Amino acid sequence: MSVSKLNKQQFGQFVDAILAAGRKVVGVVAKNDRFVFNTLKSAKDLRLDYDVTILSPRKYVLPQVEPLLTFEVGGDAKSVKQNEPMILLGIHPYDLIAINQMDELFSEGEYDTHYMDRRKNITLVACDVAKASKNVFASSMETAVADKGYDILITDIGDAYLLDAATEKGQALMAYAKGAAAATAEDLKKRNAIQEANKTGLNKHKLNCKPSYLPKLMETAYNHPVWEEKARLCYSCGSCNQVCPTCYCFDVQDRVNWDLKTGTRVRCWDGCLLENFATVAGNHNFRKDRSARFRHRLYRKAKYVPEKIGGQIACVGCGRCVTACTADIANPVTVYNRLMEERTIG
C-alpha cells in the first residue's frame, strides 16, 4: 500500500478530526518531565517527539485491573468484556513488537477471548523513534524498527509526517487525513535514513551477541553465580515487571460486594519478582529465593517465551527496567553479556 504525506499542520487536523468523530484515542502526552500514554483530548497534547513512556502501552492492551466476570455466590456467573474500541497512537516499534508477541501468546493454546476481543478493537498507530531514551537498547534487540504489526506507521521526516497504512483498519483511519499527498521517492529516502539510523543508534547498552543466540546461551547458564550475585540486591519490588512491555503475568481475585453474594472476578498485573508470585495452595512457594525469581525473569525473556513464539526474544530493549530498578540490577544486557563472557559452550 502507498505511503501518504501530511505536513505538520495537516497531521494535527487529522488527529483532531479523529477525535471530533468521537473515536477514543490514546496517545503519548507529557507528564511533568516524562511521558505517558493517556486518553488524548487534542492533537496539541500529542508528543510524538517523546523518548520513552513510563509504562508501555501494555496497560491498554492488558489493563492493570480487568473484570472477567460477575458472579453470584451459589448462582450464575456472567462474562464481562472490556473491549471499547480505541486507537493507540504513537507506539514505538519496540513496544509494538511486544504487543505483537502478546497477541501470539494470548491466542496460542487456550485462546483468551477477553484479551483477543479487546485487541481486535484496538488500532495500532506506531511511530518511528525520534529521540533515544537514556537506557534504550532496541538496536541490540533488533526491535528498533518494525516492518509489520502496525495498522499505520508514522515517521517524522522533519517538515512532515509520512503515514504508512498497512491494514484495512489503517486505511479506514486515513479517511480522516485531508490533503494527504503521496510520499515522493525523496520522502521515502528520508524515512529510510531515519530507520537505518535507529537500527544502530538506539543502543545505550550493547548486547555482545545476536539476540537469536540467547536461547542457546541460556542452556548452560542455570547454575551460574550471576543469579545469586545480582539478586542479593533485589528488593523483590517487581518494578522491572511493572514497566516491562512483554510481561503479561496476572493474578485473579474475587471482589465481593456488600450484599456478600454478588461480586466481580478481576485479573490484575502480577510480577515474577514479587515474593509470593509462585505461592500456591497450602502456602507452598516454589520460587522462594530472590535469586530463583531473578533468574526466572531473564530465562523467560531469553528462553521460555521464545520457545512458545518461534524464537522471538521477550525483551524488546525499551530500557524501562534499567531506569526503574533502584538497585540497578535489572539490566538484561549486563547479565546476558556476563553469561556470554563466561559461557561454557561455543
Next chain:
Amino acid sequence: MTKPRVAIFDFACCEGCQLQIVNLEEEILDLIGTVDVVEWREAMSEQSHDYDIAIIEGSITRLEDEKRIEIIRSRAKILIALGACATIGGVNKLKNNFSITDVKSCVYGKHADMPHLDTYYTKAIDEIVPVDFKVHGCPINGREFAAIVRALLLGKKPFVPDYPVCVECKALENVCRWEYNEPCLGPIIRAGCEAKCPSAGYRCFGCRGYVDHPNVDAAREVIDKYGLSLDDLRTRMVLFGSKQGPTL
C-alpha cells in the same frame, strides 16, 4: 444468619483511623447493615461486653492498657489491629528511642511522677495479645478496610498486599523518588496505600510497616550508589520504623 457483633476500641492514638471508617460515607451504611456494632466510643454511646469481632485502634503505652487489651482479647473471637499504632506501634514508638524517665520529664515536666501520667515503652497490639488481622497504614485505607471486613464476613482470608509500595507506585506512573536522589522507603514497605505519598510528590514514610522479608542488606549497599549515607536512610526510618522489625 445473625449478624456478627462488632466492637471498636481505641488505645494510644489520634483516632484518625476510626475517622477513616466514618469517612467511608456511602459504604458506611452497607457496613453498619452487615454487622451489629455494639460498642464504638467515637460514634455511639452504647457499650457491650458481648462481641464477636474486636477492632483495636492505637498502641499500648500503659500497664493498665495491657490488662484491658487482654480482657478484650478474651471476649473476642476475632481481633483486628487497625492502623499503624496498633499494627506496628506507629509514631508512638518514637519514644522508645529514649529513656522513659527523659520522655516523661520532657512531656510532663514536674508532674512526671504523678501516678495518672504513668507511661512506659510503646508496644504494638501483637506484642501483648495475638492479632488475627492487621489493617495497615497511617491512616488506614478505608477501601482496604472495607474489603477486609467483607472477606471476614464471608469466612475468606482477606487480601493484604505482601509486596512493596513500588508495585502500586509504578502502576500509577510516578517517577521514582530515588531518581530525584530522595531516599524513599517504598522498596521495603508493604503496599496497599495506593502509593499516596509518592503520588503527591513525597517519599514513602513507611507507615504500613515492612514487607514480610525486607531486603535490608540491599538498602545498605544501594544507598552508596546514590551518593547518600546510611544515616540519610536511618533518619527517614525513625518516624514509623523505630524499634520495629528489621533495622539498618
